[in-house]
Amino acid sequence: MIKFTHKEQQILKQIITARRDIRGNRFNKKEILNELLNSTNNAPSVGFSQPWEFVVIKDNDKRNEVYKEFEKQNKKAKKIFDSREMYKSLKLEGIKESYLNIAVLYKKPKSDILGQTVQKKMGEYSVVCAIQNLWLSARSYNIGVGWVSILRPKKIKKILQIPKEYKLIGYLCIGYVDTFLDTPELETLGWEKKKSVEEVVRWV
Numbered sequence: 001m002i003k004f005t006h007k008e009q010q011i012l013k014q015i016i017t018a019r020r021d022i023r024g025n026r027f028n029k030k031e032i033l034n035e036l037l038n039s040t041n042n043a044p045s046v047g048f049s050q051p052w053e054f055v056v057i058k059d060n061d062k063r064n065e066v067y068k069e070f071e072k073q074n075k076k077a078k079k080i081f082d083s084r085e086m087y088k089s090l091k092l093e094g095i096k097e098s099y100l101n102i103a104v105l106y107k108k109p110k111s112d113i114l115g116q117t118v119q120k121k122m123g124e125y126s127v128v129c130a131i132q133n134l135w136l137s138a139r140s141y142n143i144g145v146g147w148v149s150i151l152r153p154k155k156i157k158k159i160l161q162i163p164k165e166y167k168l169i170g171y172l173c174i175g176y177v178d179t180f181l182d183t184p185e186l187e188t189l190g191w192e193k194k195k196s197v198e199e200v201v202r203w204v
Helices: 006-018 034-042 060-080 085-089 122-140 153-160
Strands: 052-057 100-107 143-147 166-176
Touching (some): 052 122, 060 085, 122 143, 122 166
Antiparallel strands (some): 052 100
């Protein structure tokens, strides 16, 4: 049995605390470590189903198509946040600037999955755990990750020619960056305030 030292616990705490959502204004063109993807297969998954698959996108034409979809949806979002002038100045993606993009997929099961008979979305949550593994591993290598959510999954699947039995869970922009901010950018800008542990924990 592996036992971790206090020093190792503190290193993990630093990695978790230092994780950031990276936007396109901070990426550079240095190649990333291919070994990064190995960390995803060690994520927990319901029924040991490992329902994740990854599409790595380096093709500029496809990335430009994805970016056009982002621009279209972001125009709609700007209307939603019209009362918050700051939104117009936010950099919310790094689709073209990052070294590569990764579409993270959930493969829908063809048979019953242990632990997923009641809570049907547990398979999708497992994929999110894989994304978190990748994100924290990337941070330990000083590699930036940005999760772009202002996209229509059906449109992205069409651009990437992804079969219907897959569901898009996340679209990530990955690459080395010029710096990692000490504090999350949206917190620094005053978009939202950091919640305390007392605010998010209830005892019953």
